[in-house]
Amino acid sequence: MTSQTTHAATAGAQAPKPVVEAKDVHKAFGDLHVLKGINLEVEPGTVTVILGPSGSGKSTFLRLINQLETLTGGEIDVNGEMIGYKRLPDGTLQRLNEKEIAQQRSKLGMVFQKFNLFPHMTVLENVMEAPVHVKHMPKAEARELAIAELKRVGLGDRMDYYPGQLSGGQQQRVAIARALAMKPEIMLFDEPTSALDPELVGEVLNVMRSLADEGMTMIVVTHEIGFAREVADQIVFMDGGVVVEQGGPEIIDHPREVRFRDFLQHVL
């Protein structure tokens, strides 16, 4: 606690405060210790790409930020606010209730590997759903917002289709529009192109690239090394539940750690 306040007091003036700050994050599923002390800071308006072999815990870390999993140890702050818990005056932690958690989640947009669009709603209804029912926005206003977001991802002409009638790439772009309609401060991408046919990957990456250009804070778990090299401000390589190497996009071409070098050789 004390180190954090002094840090904020001294460094707050020069460097921008991180929007996401993970401090010694641990996650265990029963006996399986998946994350073993992750420390990470994400500056506002930057793109952080998390690389790593499957089973390295990178998706779990992303899901922790959005509270789809609960922390086993450590702390994650979003905009300086601890997620999932609040500190009582006596210093102990108390779990937040459902309403408070939903409130925190609504500031984060998330895009999943399997799109997870609502198949019983049209594309337009998918995008309108959360603004209308979570933010209680009037329908007409939500409709305009949804149309704008769908045009932004290039799907203005697919509004009345059902997700099952769209290609995988189109579905994923709808999923991005659906997340953007909640005006999130941070977008989380969990392997957004892994379930796509190769020829459809580009259209999704293009949307993500333009989002990054607009200054959206993004944390992306992906295997697309080219995208990472081109768009990322920060690269994090995870393996075995720890951050092995971390730095700017240049580390992709000049990896220091053997494990990172091996990984890059396998995926490139």
Place this chain on the structure above:
Amino acid sequence: MPHHVERDGEGLPIPNRIEAKPVKRTGQIVAAVIVALLAAMLIHGLVTNPRFEWNVVWKYLFNERVLEGVGYTLILTFLSMIIAIILAVILAIMRKSANPVLRGVSWFYIWFFRGTPVYTQLVFWGLFSVLIPRLSLGIPFTSVEFWSVDSQTVVTAFNAAVIGLALNEAAYLAEIVRAGLEAVDPGQEEAAKALGMKRSMIMRRVILPQAMRIIIPPTGNETIGMLKTTSLVLAVPFTLELQYATNAIANRIYKPIPLLIVASFWYLLITSIFMVIQSMLEKHFGKGFEARPVGTKGKQTPLPGKTEGEPQDDVNKTNEAAFLGYNA
């Protein structure tokens, strides 16, 4: 046909359209002849056999008491199914709750009402006002009472019949609903959570509408079953529904067979109407799950990428829901 070039929906030519004769299906024709022959024999037998007494059937088909019986059978079926469906959804959600007390209550309910015969339960509800003469609202284990009422005025024969049928049916339907809820991809709940939706809203807006598609066929089955289970309410005793009404007439005029035909006719007619309603409901809740729209020429979207990322149905869960219906 070289002189005439066929065109597809977008006006593009299909120059060598194949126009071949279909495979000869001799077996189909043979089968059709045999079935037609058997059907003709059956109908001939039914019509010419004097013991079916079609004149009596015709006389009582639209008899006032019979029509009243049809009305009561329909009311009993609908009321008990509506109550049962509401209860079943509550029980299924309780069964999946994080709260162990709610889970336990739901489990006990299903265990009890599925484990005893519906006939026994109907007898019990018929005897309710004898077992518990007065219903009252007060402080438990004291003599303080704010309000009380005679059981007989609340649990009438009709109400006892509805309560008995509904509570029993809810236990079966609860398992069907639970299987339907579990068949919805867990990714749906995660996506809804990530959008900031709360549990109750996720259930109402995302999970239930999708589960309905899986729940409806076995529920239609249950409704048709319920239509005929209503004939058991004579256990209460409630004596105005179709089976009892026709049986009473049959006993009075000593002609059981024609009156059984009258009852069968009405049960079959109602079942047929239920089947039409069921297929309409299936269509409604199947929105978004059907194949791509037809007739959108020129605007057809490319085929979905063949990836495991497509929303897939959990076939096992769907089957489980269906079989629960058939076994119920």
